[in-house]
Amino acid sequence: MTHTSHIHDDGSHHDHDHPHAEISVGEKPGYYAVMETAVRELLIAKGLITANDIRHQLEVLDSRTPALGAKVVARAWVDPGFKARLLADGRAACEEFGISFYDDTQLIVLENTPAVHNLIVCTLCSCYPRPVLGLPPDWYKLKPYRARAVSEPRVVLREFGTIIPDDVEVRVSDSTSAVRYLVLPMRPAGTENLGEEQLAALVTRDAMIGVIPVTLDQEVGQ
Amino acid sequence: MSGSEDLVRRLPNDIGGFAAGSVQRVEHDLLPWEKSCHALADVLDFTKIINTEEKRRGVEALGETMIGQLSYYERWIVAFANILFAKQILSPTELAMKMAEVEARHVDAGDARG
Numbered sequence: 001m002t003h004t005s006h007i008h009d010d011g012s013h014h015d016h017d018h019p020h021a022e023i024s025v026g027e028k029p030g031y032y033a034v035m036e037t038a039v040r041e042l043l044i045a046k047g048l049i050t051a052n053d054i055r056h057q058l059e060v061l062d063s064r065t066p067a068l069g070a071k072v073v074a075r076a077w078v079d080p081g082f083k084a085r086l087l088a089d090g091r092a093a094c095e096e097f098g099i100s101f102y103d104d105t106q107l108i109v110l111e112n113t114p115a116v117h118n119l120i121v122c123t124l125c126s127c128y129p130r131p132v133l134g135l136p137p138d139w140y141k142l143k144p145y146r147a148r149a150v151s152e153p154r155v156v157l158r159e160f161g162t163i164i165p166d167d168v169e170v171r172v173s174d175s176t177s178a179v180r181y182l183v184l185p186m187r188p189a190g191t192e193n194l195g196e197e198q199l200a201a202l203v204t205r206d207a208m209i210g211v212i213p214v215t216l217d218q219e220v221g222q
Numbered sequence: 223m224s225g226s227e228d229l230v231r232r233l234p235n236d237i238g239g240f241a242a243g244s245v246q247r248v249e250h251d252l253l254p255w256e257k258s259c260h261a262l263a264d265v266l267d268f269t270k271i272i273n274t275e276e277k278r279r280g281v282e283a284l285g286e287t288m289i290g291q292l293s294y295y296e297r298w299i300v301a302f303a304n305i306l307f308a309k310q311i312l313s314p315t316e317l318a319m320k321m322a323e324v325e326a327r328h329v330d331a332g333d334a335r336g
Contacts (some may be wrong), residue, residue, distance in 0.1 A: 028328050028329070029255065029324075029325075029328055030255075032255070032292075032295070032296045032299050032300070033253075033255035034321050034324045034325050034328075035299050035300070035303060035317070035321060036255050036258055036259045036262065036295075036299045037255070037258075037324045038317055038320035038321040038323075038324050039262070039299065039302055039303060039306065039312070039317065040258070040262050041320060041324070042312055042316060042317065042320050043266075043271075043306075043311075043312075046311070048269065048271060048311065049262075049265050049266070049269055049271070053265045053268070053269070054258070054261050054262060054265055057261040057264045057265050058257065058258070058261045060264075061257065061260060061261060061264075102264065102268075103264065103267065103274070104267070104273075104274075121238075123236070123237060123238030123239075124235045124236060124238070124278060125235055125278050125281065126294070127274075135252070135260065137247070137248075137249040138248045138249045138250060138294075139245055139246060139247050139248050139249065141294055142245075142246075142248070143237055143240075143242045143243075144242040144243050144244060144245045144246070145245045146237055146238065147237045147238060147239065147240040147241070147242040148240075148241075148242055148245070149238075150238045150239055151238075151239040151240075156245060159244050159245045160245070160247070174238065177273075177274035177275045177278060178274075
């Protein structure tokens with residue numbers, strides 16, 4: 001993240017009179033960015049962490065997107081055995097599926113049914129099933145969602161355009177630093193002929209948070 | 223309830239159930255330093271230097287005013303600094319000196335580029 005020397009691993013070299021498109025060049029970092037660099041470099045200098053730890057974790061963060069969660073959901077829709085294992089132990093089933101958990105968290109998968117709609121929140125901060133969904137959106141971390149999801153979930157859902165009928169129970173699960181949740185949305189009608197990959201393409205991040213359903217016209221609706 | 227007991231019962235993070243405005247579906251791609259801060263947080267957790275719960279409490283300990291004015295990752299890095307001071311892993315002087323050095327590095331780089 002800091003200025004790097006102009007040595008390229010691949011041994012390439014070119015004229016460096018032009019500015020790189022990379023971050024950092026020339027622009028003066030803000031107070032907090034300077035603080036972050038300083039803390040990181042001090043800890044590295046003390047041998048408490050390594051630059052490689054940080055580089056590796058940046059790569060891990062880049063590798064986690066809602067597409068992973070979508071694959072898990074699609075597999076659960078087509079494979080009842082996997083779904084049963086997923087609902088019994090979310091983390092173990094995801095690991096079996098090849099998704100590593102880089103943090104010390106448990107995953108509870110909550111199944112939406114015609115009778116129950118699940119919604120996840122972290123009222124205290126921003127806990128989120130990051131190994132399977134990546135980083136949370138800003139609105140998930142901001143006060144309106146955190147404050148109101150637990151007290152008036154139906155109103156909050158309406159703000160996402162989701163109307164839950166009165167006879168459907170709404171369950172809100174509040175995440176903690178150790179326990180994270182993922183919503184298993186309902187498979188939409190009319191998808192009987194779709195393959196697993198096509199199904200996964202329908203599943204959005206917001207559906208796995210529980211603020212919207214999965215619909216066939218997802219890409220149009222979004 | 224007349225007021226002050228609410229401050230005792232609820233720390234600043236504890237906002238579940240409070241009234242608040244409507245949800246605006248805002249999102250932004252992390253700035254490079256924010257992403258680096260996130261990676262740092264994860265590494266601090268893995269290495270048992272600062273775990274997630276300590277981080278959460280560290281943010282809480284910033285108090286309502288700072289929580290209200292700092293952005294998400296600004297709160298994190300300030301909380302990390304405070305926790306590292308408390309654990310005597312870093313000293314405030316050490317951090318101030320290092321920050322001056324990092325800043326000078328960028329000033330130099332800017333000058334060099336003219």
